[in-house]
Amino acid sequence: MAIDERLMDILVCPSCHGRVEHKERRNLMVCASCGLRYPVRDGIPVMLVEEATQGRPS
Numbered sequence: 001m002a003i004d005e006r007l008m009d010i011l012v013c014p015s016c017h018g019r020v021e022h023k024e025r026r027n028l029m030v031c032a033s034c035g036l037r038y039p040v041r042d043g044i045p046v047m048l049v050e051e052a053t054q055g056r057p058s
């Protein structure tokens with residue numbers, strides 16, 4: 001499910017305030033700066049540090 005572009009424009013990582021990218025295939029929002037991954041539930045990004053998981057460095 002695509003996320004509204006206007007919503008994408010205002011979303012930032014609550015941990016570091018970096019930009020987040022939507023990984024549609026995996027239904028995740030990934031912070032480009034700190035790598036935290038936020039779940040997307042019913043098309044709504046859950047931008048909460050408590051809900052985030054740390055991505056593995058690649």
Ligand SMILES: [Zn+2]
Binds near residue numbers: 014031034035
């Ligand atoms: Zn971040």
